Amino acid sequence: MAVVDYTVDNLITGTKSLNTLNKLQLEDGQSVVRGEVLKAGTTGLVALDTLATDEPLCVALQTVATSGAAEDIAYTNDCSLDVRELTFGDGDLDDYRVKLMLNTNILLEGDE
Numbered sequence: 001m002a003v004v005d006y007t008v009d010n011l012i013t014g015t016k017s018l019n020t021l022n023k024l025q026l027e028d029g030q031s032v033v034r035g036e037v038l039k040a041g042t043t044g045l046v047a048l049d050t051l052a053t054d055e056p057l058c059v060a061l062q063t064v065a066t067s068g069a070a071e072d073i074a075y076t077n078d079c080s081l082d083v084r085e086l087t088f089g090d091g092d093l094d095d096y097r098v099k100l101m102l103n104t105n106i107l108l109e110g111d112e
Contacts, residue, residue, distance in 0.1 A: 011035050011061075011085040013109050019078035020061065026073045031066035035059060035081075037088040037096075044070055049089040056100050059086065078105035 008014035011034060025044040026032060037048040037056045048054050058077040086108075088096060100106050 013080040016080035025070040032060045033063045035085045080107040082110045083108040
């Protein structure tokens, strides 16, 4: 797995301690950018499509390019993040805040 910088930066605000995970892999054929909201897929993690039907599970802490196999990825579901740095599928940010609060321990800071 690539080395990832977990210090306070544009994504990680540092108000709450960062809990870094890497037990699940990104499913094959997926590509994500740092700050992208992920959901549970069939065998691992996939990018969030729409808030109407998807439940957010975590946020990617690194960018991973598309490949033909599952990829290791560092992610978090317990920390404080700047909401302006998040990437997610279709949906309203207010709905997203509620779903993230209900499904993770991520504290969102800042305004859109």
